[in-house]
Amino acid sequence: MADVCVVGGTRFFGKLLVKRLLDAGHRVTVVNRGITPDPFGTSVRRLVADLNVPGELAWAVTGERFDAVVHQMCYTSKAAVEAAEAFGDRAGKFVLTSSMEVYNKDTFRWRIPAPAMSVFAREEELDTAHYAYDTELPWEDPAYLGANYGEGKRQAEAALLATSRVPVVIARVAHVLAAKGDFTGRVDFHLDRVRDGRPIVAHAAPGRTSLVHAEDAATFLARAATTGMTGTVNVTSPDTADVYDVCAAVEAATGLRAHVVEKQDPAGDPDLSPFSCPADFGMSAERAASLGHRFTPVSEWLPALARTAAAATAATAAAVAVQEK
Numbered sequence: 001m002a003d004v005c006v007v008g009g010t011r012f013f014g015k016l017l018v019k020r021l022l023d024a025g026h027r028v029t030v031v032n033r034g035i036t037p038d039p040f041g042t043s044v045r046r047l048v049a050d051l052n053v054p055g056e057l058a059w060a061v062t063g064e065r066f067d068a069v070v071h072q073m074c075y076t077s078k079a080a081v082e083a084a085e086a087f088g089d090r091a092g093k094f095v096l097t098s099s100m101e102v103y104n105k106d107t108f109r110w111r112i113p114a115p116a117m118s119v120f121a122r123e124e125e126l127d128t129a130h131y132a133y134d135t136e137l138p139w140e141d142p143a144y145l146g147a148n149y150g151e152g153k154r155q156a157e158a159a160l161l162a163t164s165r166v167p168v169v170i171a172r173v174a175h176v177l178a179a180k181g182d183f184t185g186r187v188d189f190h191l192d193r194v195r196d197g198r199p200i201v202a203h204a205a206p207g208r209t210s211l212v213h214a215e216d217a218a219t220f221l222a223r224a225a226t227t228g229m230t231g232t233v234n235v236t237s238p239d240t241a242d243v244y245d246v247c248a249a250v251e252a253a254t255g256l257r258a259h260v261v262e263k264q265d266p267a268g269d270p271d272l273s274p275f276s277c278p279a280d281f282g283m284s285a286e287r288a289a290s291l292g293h294r295f296t297p298v299s300e301w302l303p304a305l306a307r308t309a310a311a312a313t314a315a316t317a318a319a320v321a322v323q324e325k
Contacts, residue, residue: 001025001026001027002026002027002067002068002225002226003026003027003029003065003066003067003068004021004026004027004028004029004066004067004068004069004070004225004226005028005029005030005031005061005064005066005068005069005070005087005091006018006021006028006029006030006031006069006070006072007031007032007051007057007069007070007071007072007073007074007083008030008031008032008071008072008073009028009030009032009038009070009072010030010032010036010037010038011036011181011183012176012178012181012182012183012184012214013176013178013214013215013217013218013221014072014218015038015039015181016178016214016215016217016218017070017072017217017218017221017222018030018038018040018044019040019218020218020219020221020222021222021225021226022040022043022044024222024226026226027045028040028043028044028045029044029045029046029047029064029066030044030045030046030047031046031047031048031049031057031060031061032046032048032049032073033048033049033050033051034046034048047060047061047064048060049061051073051079051082052140054082057082057083057086058082058085058086060086061086061087061090064090065090065091066087066090066091066092067091067092067093067225067226068091068092068093068094068095068225068226069083069087069091069093069094069095070095070097070221070224070225071083071094071095071096071097072097074096074097074156074160075139075145075149075152075153075156076135076137076139076145076152076155076156077133077134077135077137077139077152077155077156077158077159078135078139078140078159079139079156080096080133080155080156080157080158080159080160080163081135081159081160081163083160084159084160084163084164084165085163087166088165089165089166091166092166092167093166093167093168093169093225093230094160094164094166094167094168094169095168095169095171095221095224095225096156096157096160096168096169096170096171097171097173097221098153098156098157098170098171098172098173099149099150099153099172099173100172100173100174100175100210100234100236100282100283101149101150101153102126102128102150102153102154102157102172103117103121103125103126103172103281103283104150104281105117106150107148107149107150107151108150108151109148109151110134110137110148110151111132112131112132118284119279119280119281119282120210120240120280120282120283120284121234121282121283121284122234122283122284122286122287123172123231123232123233123234123284123287124232126154128154128157128158128161128170128232129158129161129162131154131155131157131158132158133154133155133156133158133159133162134155135159137155139152157170157232167230168230169224169225169229169230169231169232169233170231170232170233171220171221171224171233171235172232172233172234172235172283173212173217173235173236174209174210174211174212174234174235174236174237174282174283175209175210175211175212175274175275176211176212176213176214176217177211177212177213177214177302177305178213178214178215178305179304179305179306179308179309179312180308180309180312181214182214184274186274186275187246187250187305187306187309188309188313189273189274190246190247190250190258190273190275191250191253191254191306191309191310191313192313193258193271194247194250194251194254194256194257194258195254195256197259198259198271199259199260199261199271200243200247200258200259200260200261200271200273201260201261201262201263201266201269201271201272201273201276202243202244202260202261202262202263202266202272202273202276203262203263203266203276203277203278204262204263204264205262206242206243206244206262206273206276206277206278207242207277207278207279207280207281208240208241208242208277208280208282209240209241209242209275209277209280209281209282210234210236210237210240210281210282210283211236211237211240211241211298211302212235212236212237212295213237213295213296213301213305216235216237216295216296216301217235220233220235220288220293220295221235223293229291232287233287233288233291233293234283234284234285234287234288235288235295236282236283236284236285236288236295237285237295237296237297237298237301238285238289238295238297239297239298239299240280240282240298241275241298241302242275242276242277243260243273243275243276244260245298245302246273246275246302246306247260249302249303249305249306250306250310252303252306252307253303253306253307253309253310254310260273
């Protein structure tokens with residue numbers, strides 16, 4: 001049994017992570033603003049802190065000790081340094097939930113150029129232990145942070161690796177999908193357009209990308225927090241997918257045809273699929289496999305996910321129709 005602190009943990013795969021830890025018998029403390037309801041009742045301890053307010057995290061965890069901290073809400077170098085200072089050596093390890101976007105060459109807009117990386121990048125091709133970071137950049141500006149998400153995650157990795165007093169796991173997570181509770185709405189985007197007969201726009205000859213099921217992402221993070229794992233690991237299914245694979249799963253789930261329109265320059269088009277990439281871009285799952293961790297292939301989970309999501313949206317639409325009568 002371990003004492004695990006989850007910073008965040010009230011939505012999407014953060015909730016699944018907390019459930020995984022509880023189901024395995026671990027003690028869980030959740031740190032967040034205390035605004036978003038969660039289903040855990042008295043099963044978890046709760047500490048309240050607004051991570052946008054300097055010093056609140058340190059105040060919230062003063063005197064606390066944990067076997068591991070899983071930080072789901074660390075988007076900048078400044079946040080990483082504050083977390084490292086807040087917990088000090090009172091955590092057995094840090095697990096940072098990072099992103100596949102750290103490999104996106106188009107997001108290297110700061111003063112450091114992108115290194116040479118494979119199309120489906122391996123962890124060692126981007127070593128953020130030797131990456132410069134700057135806590136004085138305007139990270140508190142939502143517009144700046146939004147436009148520099150990939151850079152923020154790279155610098156968060158670099159800052160935590162440089163300042164943490166305890167071992168660190170960097171979990172670089174692919175595009176996460178779930179049938180329910182997915183606030184991104186990426187699956188519903190396709191369901192809605194297929195049901196309405198609207199086009200789904202894609203890049204010309206769209207590339208393939210990396211996906212991971214929310215349940216798999218949560219399982220990995222729980223394992224990273226409660227075992228001796230360290231280092232950087234790509235959290236991704238071993239196979240890849242493109243917009244046509246997603247549409248095929250939606251077609252099978254609904255019995256309707258998807259109308260995909262390829263465009264040379266679809267930037268800004270409201271019907272552009274969030275799964276359309278101008279070229280292949282993703283991650284290798286080889287290191288996770290070498291550690292004995294198996295992620296479920298997209299081909300195994302995507303069809304079932306689409307069926308569940310289709311049923312859920314159909315039920316919601318039916319309920320709305322009844323209320324409107």
